[in-house]
Amino acid sequence: MKSTSLLFTILVSCSLLAGCYYDNEEALYPQLNSGCDTTNVTYAGSVVPVLVGSCYSCHSNANAASFGDNIRLESYSDVKSNLTRLYGAITWDPKFTRMPKNSGKLDDCSIRIIEIWMAQGAPNNIVPQGGVR
Ligand code: HEC
Numbered sequence: 001m002k003s004t005s006l007l008f009t010i011l012v013s014c015s016l017l018a019g020c021y022y023d024n025e026e027a028l029y030p031q032l033n034s035g036c037d038t039t040n041v042t043y044a045g046s047v048v049p050v051l052v053g054s055c056y057s058c059h060s061n062a063n064a065a066s067f068g069d070n071i072r073l074e075s076y077s078d079v080k081s082n083l084t085r086l087y088g089a090i091t092w093d094p095k096f097t098r099m100p101k102n103s104g105k106l107d108d109c110s111i112r113i114i115e116i117w118m119a120q121g122a123p124n125n126i127v128p129q130g131g132v133r
Helices: 002-021 031-035 042-052 078-079 081-088 106-119
Strands: none
Touching: 042 078, 042 106, 078 081, 081 106
Protein backbone atom coordinates (compact mmCIF):
# COMPACT_ATOMS: atom_id res chain seq x y z
CA MET A 1 0.00 0.00 0.00
CA LYS A 2 2.73 2.39 1.02
CA SER A 3 4.80 1.69 -2.09
CA THR A 4 1.73 2.11 -4.27
CA SER A 5 1.10 5.63 -3.00
CA LEU A 6 4.80 6.45 -3.31
CA LEU A 7 4.71 5.28 -6.90
CA PHE A 8 1.58 7.36 -7.48
CA THR A 9 3.29 10.45 -6.04
CA ILE A 10 6.31 9.91 -8.26
CA LEU A 11 4.15 9.49 -11.35
CA VAL A 12 2.13 12.61 -10.60
CA SER A 13 5.27 14.67 -9.89
CA CYS A 14 6.88 13.48 -13.08
CA SER A 15 3.92 14.36 -15.23
CA LEU A 16 3.62 17.76 -13.55
CA LEU A 17 7.30 18.47 -14.11
CA ALA A 18 7.09 17.27 -17.68
CA GLY A 19 4.03 19.45 -18.17
CA CYS A 20 5.90 22.52 -17.00
CA TYR A 21 8.99 21.70 -19.00
CA TYR A 22 7.19 21.26 -22.30
CA ASP A 23 4.91 24.21 -21.78
CA ASN A 24 7.25 26.74 -23.29
CA GLU A 25 7.62 28.03 -26.82
CA GLU A 26 11.12 26.72 -27.44
CA ALA A 27 10.11 23.19 -26.56
CA LEU A 28 6.90 23.40 -28.56
CA TYR A 29 8.45 24.96 -31.67
CA PRO A 30 12.12 23.97 -31.57
CA GLN A 31 12.77 24.67 -35.24
CA LEU A 32 11.29 28.14 -35.15
CA ASN A 33 13.45 29.20 -32.25
CA SER A 34 16.72 27.51 -31.48
CA GLY A 35 17.52 25.93 -34.82
CA CYS A 36 15.95 28.24 -37.37
CA ASP A 37 17.97 31.21 -38.57
CA THR A 38 15.40 33.59 -40.01
CA THR A 39 17.59 36.66 -39.63
CA ASN A 40 20.16 36.04 -42.36
CA VAL A 41 18.18 34.42 -45.14
CA THR A 42 19.86 34.34 -48.54
CA TYR A 43 19.31 32.41 -51.73
CA ALA A 44 22.77 30.85 -51.73
CA GLY A 45 23.08 30.24 -48.01
CA SER A 46 19.53 29.29 -47.01
CA VAL A 47 17.33 28.37 -49.97
CA VAL A 48 19.78 26.36 -52.05
CA PRO A 49 20.69 24.03 -49.14
CA VAL A 50 16.99 23.17 -48.72
CA LEU A 51 16.70 22.38 -52.43
CA VAL A 52 19.94 20.38 -52.43
CA GLY A 53 18.82 18.34 -49.44
CA SER A 54 15.22 17.67 -50.46
CA CYS A 55 14.81 18.28 -54.18
CA TYR A 56 18.02 17.81 -56.18
CA SER A 57 17.73 14.03 -56.08
CA CYS A 58 14.97 14.51 -58.67
CA HIS A 59 15.17 18.14 -59.82
CA SER A 60 18.90 18.80 -60.33
CA ASN A 61 19.94 19.39 -63.93
CA ALA A 62 21.35 15.88 -64.08
CA ASN A 63 18.32 14.13 -62.52
CA ALA A 64 15.37 16.16 -63.77
CA ALA A 65 14.85 14.22 -66.99
CA SER A 66 14.83 10.83 -65.29
CA PHE A 67 13.16 11.60 -61.96
CA GLY A 68 11.80 15.14 -61.88
CA ASP A 69 9.40 15.38 -64.80
CA ASN A 70 11.98 17.65 -66.49
CA ILE A 71 11.45 20.33 -63.85
CA ARG A 72 14.88 21.77 -63.02
CA LEU A 73 15.47 23.54 -59.72
CA GLU A 74 19.24 23.92 -59.84
CA SER A 75 19.94 27.28 -61.49
CA TYR A 76 18.60 30.48 -59.98
CA SER A 77 16.66 31.31 -63.14
CA ASP A 78 14.96 27.89 -63.13
CA VAL A 79 14.03 28.23 -59.45
CA LYS A 80 12.74 31.76 -60.04
CA SER A 81 10.59 30.81 -63.00
CA ASN A 82 9.09 27.85 -61.09
CA LEU A 83 8.59 29.77 -57.87
CA THR A 84 4.79 29.86 -57.75
CA ARG A 85 4.42 26.15 -58.20
CA LEU A 86 7.48 25.43 -56.08
CA TYR A 87 5.85 27.25 -53.17
CA GLY A 88 2.49 25.62 -53.85
CA ALA A 89 4.11 22.20 -53.96
CA ILE A 90 6.05 22.52 -50.68
CA THR A 91 3.10 24.00 -48.77
CA TRP A 92 0.90 21.18 -50.09
CA ASP A 93 -1.51 23.60 -51.72
CA PRO A 94 -4.17 21.33 -53.28
CA LYS A 95 -3.70 23.08 -56.64
CA PHE A 96 -0.23 21.53 -56.94
CA THR A 97 1.44 18.15 -56.59
CA ARG A 98 2.77 17.68 -53.08
CA MET A 99 6.55 17.88 -52.82
CA PRO A 100 8.98 16.42 -51.97
CA LYS A 101 7.48 13.49 -53.85
CA ASN A 102 6.87 10.34 -51.79
CA SER A 103 8.09 12.05 -48.65
CA GLY A 104 6.88 14.05 -45.65
CA LYS A 105 6.31 17.78 -45.80
CA LEU A 106 9.38 19.98 -45.45
CA ASP A 107 10.02 21.11 -41.89
CA ASP A 108 8.55 24.47 -40.82
CA CYS A 109 11.94 26.17 -40.79
CA SER A 110 12.69 25.29 -44.42
CA ILE A 111 9.30 26.54 -45.56
CA ARG A 112 9.67 29.71 -43.47
CA ILE A 113 13.08 30.41 -45.00
CA ILE A 114 11.64 30.17 -48.50
CA GLU A 115 8.73 32.43 -47.52
CA ILE A 116 11.08 35.06 -46.10
CA TRP A 117 13.27 34.91 -49.19
CA MET A 118 10.20 35.28 -51.44
CA ALA A 119 8.94 38.20 -49.36
CA GLN A 120 12.28 39.91 -50.03
CA GLY A 121 11.61 39.55 -53.74
CA ALA A 122 13.41 36.21 -54.19
CA PRO A 123 16.79 37.82 -54.89
CA ASN A 124 19.80 35.92 -56.21
CA ASN A 125 21.85 36.86 -53.17
CA ILE A 126 24.64 35.55 -51.00
CA VAL A 127 24.55 38.51 -48.60
CA PRO A 128 21.49 38.90 -46.33
CA GLN A 129 19.12 41.72 -47.13
CA GLY A 130 17.47 42.01 -43.74
CA GLY A 131 14.10 43.62 -43.27
CA VAL A 132 11.67 40.71 -43.50
CA ARG A 133 11.71 38.01 -40.83
C1 HEC B 1 11.60 11.52 -55.66
C2 HEC B 1 11.69 12.55 -56.67
C3 HEC B 1 11.27 13.95 -56.33
C4 HEC B 1 11.66 14.72 -55.27
C5 HEC B 1 12.59 14.36 -54.12
C6 HEC B 1 11.04 16.00 -55.47
N1 HEC B 1 10.30 16.00 -56.58
FE1 HEC B 1 9.21 17.51 -57.35
N2 HEC B 1 8.45 16.31 -58.76
C7 HEC B 1 8.84 15.02 -59.02
C8 HEC B 1 8.03 14.48 -60.10
C9 HEC B 1 8.17 13.09 -60.68
C10 HEC B 1 7.14 15.50 -60.48
C11 HEC B 1 6.03 15.44 -61.55
C12 HEC B 1 4.70 15.20 -60.88
C13 HEC B 1 4.58 13.81 -60.38
O1 HEC B 1 4.87 12.87 -61.11
O2 HEC B 1 4.21 13.63 -59.22
C14 HEC B 1 7.45 16.63 -59.64
C15 HEC B 1 6.78 17.84 -59.71
C16 HEC B 1 7.20 18.98 -59.07
C17 HEC B 1 6.65 20.29 -59.26
C18 HEC B 1 5.47 20.66 -60.15
C19 HEC B 1 4.22 20.57 -59.26
C20 HEC B 1 2.99 21.10 -59.91
O3 HEC B 1 1.90 20.80 -59.41
O4 HEC B 1 3.10 21.86 -60.88
C21 HEC B 1 7.34 21.14 -58.47
C22 HEC B 1 7.16 22.65 -58.35
C23 HEC B 1 8.30 20.37 -57.74
N3 HEC B 1 8.20 19.05 -58.11
C24 HEC B 1 9.14 20.88 -56.78
C25 HEC B 1 9.85 20.09 -55.91
C26 HEC B 1 10.55 20.62 -54.76
C27 HEC B 1 10.62 22.08 -54.37
C28 HEC B 1 11.13 19.55 -54.14
C29 HEC B 1 11.92 19.57 -52.87
C30 HEC B 1 11.30 20.18 -51.72
C31 HEC B 1 10.79 18.36 -54.90
N4 HEC B 1 10.01 18.74 -55.96
C32 HEC B 1 11.21 17.07 -54.59
C33 HEC B 1 9.80 14.33 -58.34
C34 HEC B 1 10.40 14.75 -57.16
